[in-house]
Amino acid sequence: MSSTRERLVDAMATSLARKGFAGVGVNEILERAQAPKGVLYHHFADGKTGLAIAAIRLSIERITASLTRKRAASADPIEALELWLEGMRQRLEASGFEYGCPLAATALEVHAEQTELRAALAEGFRALQAEVARTIEATGIPAPRALELAVFFVSAYEGALMQARVASDSTLLRGICATLLGLLRAEQRHVIPPPKERP
Amino acid sequence: MSSTRERLVDAMATSLARKGFAGVGVNEILERAQAPKGVLYHHFADGKTGLAIAAIRLSIERITASLTRKRAASADPIEALELWLEGMRQRLEASGFEYGCPLAATALEVHAEQTELRAALAEGFRALQAEVARTIEATGIPAPRALELAVFFVSAYEGALMQARVASDSTLLRGICATLLGLLRAEQRHVIPPPKERP
């Protein structure tokens, strides 16, 4: 049995991924979590914003944990990344191209005065980049370059996810993922050249 | 002297780039355009949505025209792309990391039932990809591959723009742009090898 608080955060996380911060109403969240209004303001002193921040943290925790798990289960880190991307793509498709990145929509509509929300988003992206970078490092690519690649990886993926959403078609997303994984494999081969055949 | 209609569309275009569709209120638009409410519903039968669609079309028209102009002014298409990216980055910086992509924020919060808005966004991205593809083709890279690269280019740029926004820092954006332009130059060299020196 989940607590009311957990149900609230979970409901907010889903809604943020679907329509962003401005697009979602607290009443809608409360209804989905089967909770009255007082509960929200009991658990989160600053209301909608506080709930959104908790939801962002939860989403990032889930998404990075998923990659960690995939990495632990597979000998090839790039394959782990591939499975991870595939999982997220399937969720997008299963939702009728509604469920995108849990941070992206909010990231694009937040404004400068909402400092706490912005900080949570920035921290979320940083954590995401770091987790991807850790996976890339596991291929043998050195750390600084791995981070560079991770940032590039996240950027391209986010952009592709967005375009797949509006097009209601994931072909573009599949293509971008394949290209990204291809780039990583090429870089890996360059770093650790395959053993030469000896006659 | 701009017409009331033009001022409305322009104000909406700016607001969409800053906070997306759900994040902007019509009253705010009307105030910025110095127009009363009746005008909006006179020019746009379906109100906010109609205005947003017009604004999306205007934004895409402007942004593609800007690239066309840069391409006409420069002998090197990749240099044209570079200048274009630089222009957009400067606008982001000048606005205090508020003014991002005019389509992106809306793209991530629109839902399936808003078919017209979604269609306008999809068409916008298609036009943007096509214009970038045209520029890449001008480097000598064949058309199908140029489109592939353009899609990749747009994705990575959108993702980077988003991350730059939340981080209030354009270093990441600069890096991604440099990488993208590097990839294009590498591909161009591969297609048209430089003339060999003859002793």
Added chain:
DNA sequence: TTCTCTCTAGACCGGTCAGTCTAGGGTGGG
């Protein structure tokens, strides 16, 4: 039992939302 404290509960608040309605100004044609 009784006191206390955390969490639940929902009526209620002012404000703002998108959108409607009626009236009036201005300009071109007759």
Added chain:
DNA sequence: CCCACCCTAGACTGACCGGTCTAGAGAGAA
């Protein structure tokens, strides 16, 4: 001159927004 028509104008509407407030349920300690 006057009529017609396009555009401007803003008061107004009901719904919904995020947020507040008071009341009470329930568990644990004494």
